[in-house]
Amino acid sequence: MPAYNAAQTLQKTYDEVMAQGIVDKVIVVDDASFDETVKIAKGLPNTIVHTHPHNQGYGANQKTCYRLALEEEADIVIMVHPDYQYTPKLIPAMASMIANDLYPCILGSRILGGYAIKGNMPVWRYISNRFITFVENILTGAKLSEYHTGYRAFSRGLLQQLPLEENSDDFVFDNQMLLQILWFGHTIAEVSCPTRYTYDASSISFWRSIKYGFGCLGTAVKFRLAKMKIIKSRLFP
Ligand SMILES: Nc1nc2c(ncn2[C@@H]2O[C@H](COP(=O)(O)OP(=O)(O)O)[C@@H](O)[C@H]2O)c(=O)[nH]1
Ligand SMILES: [Mg+2]
Numbered sequence: 001m002p003a004y005n006a007a008q009t010l011q012k013t014y015d016e017v018m019a020q021g022i023v024d025k026v027i028v029v030d031d032a033s034f035d036e037t038v039k040i041a042k043g044l045p046n047t048i049v050h051t052h053p054h055n056q057g058y059g060a061n062q063k064t065c066y067r068l069a070l071e072e073e074a075d076i077v078i079m080v081h082p083d084y085q086y087t088p089k090l091i092p093a094m095a096s097m098i099a100n101d102l103y104p105c106i107l108g109s110r111i112l113g114g115y116a117i118k119g120n121m122p123v124w125r126y127i128s129n130r131f132i133t134f135v136e137n138i139l140t141g142a143k144l145s146e147y148h149t150g151y152r153a154f155s156r157g158l159l160q161q162l163p164l165e166e167n168s169d170d171f172v173f174d175n176q177m178l179l180q181i182l183w184f185g186h187t188i189a190e191v192s193c194p195t196r197y198t199y200d201a202s203s204i205s206f207w208r209s210i211k212y213g214f215g216c217l218g219t220a221v222k223f224r225l226a227k228m229k230i231i232k233s234r235l236f237p
Contacts, residue, residue, distance in 0.1 A: 059173025
């Protein structure tokens with residue numbers, strides 16, 4: 001769980017994660033929250049709490065998460081935002097798809113099943129999501145319903161293969177990571193995921209979203225140019 005000011009929802013997310021009965025360990029990385037996230041995290045059983053001394057960004061937070069997960073010898077790693085936006089009830093399904101060697105990466109999609117709309121995703125975000133996804137599918141050749149979910153499962157082998165340290169420390173990290181997975185020729189699977197949009201589950205501002213959107217498009221263009229051997233990119237070695 002990459003956490004940033006998640007005090008209101010961390011416990012609830014954690015409880016539902018553990019209720020699934022198959023999670024051995026939770027890792028919470030706190031990115032210098034100014035609420036009680038760390039205090040709450042430290043009270044959770046079977047949980048490793050790591051704190052960044054200063055705010056380093058969402059991508060940097062995930063880099064720490066995956067590094068710690070590999071150090072803990074995790075076989076299956078599930079990243080979920082601790083803002084209780086995505087239901088932890090899909091964890092057994094996602095984990096089993098990896099355990100059975102079907103796919104190395106599973107996404108919980110808010111678009112499949114129409115949950116983005118049902119869960120009240122703001123319309124401007126829905127339209128941007130659909131547009132960016134459309135362009136990225138064309139540029140990568142993949143057929144994903146979205147590239148922007150905060151609910152993702154990975155196999156250990158996949159995490160070891162990806163050059164994650166080359167990625168941004170900001171939100172676009174999420175997108176770079178998925179495109180790296182495609183770059184290495186893997187299939188990304190998706191399951192439809194009930195989602196809710198409330199004030200405590202969504203805080204990213206309009207301008208940061210715009211920056212993220214252009215970052216996604218830029219990453220996809222880099223991917224295509226690197227595939228065509230027109231440029232060299234450290235993201236896509
Ligand atoms: N590490 C870190 N995470 C952040 C920062 N700002 C937002 N986040 C996290 O990024 C995730 C996505 O943000 P959120 O506002 O929930 O976006 P949305 O769910 O897509 O509307 C959440 O888990 C936030 O806690 C930050 O500065 N650092
Ligand atoms: Mg959220």
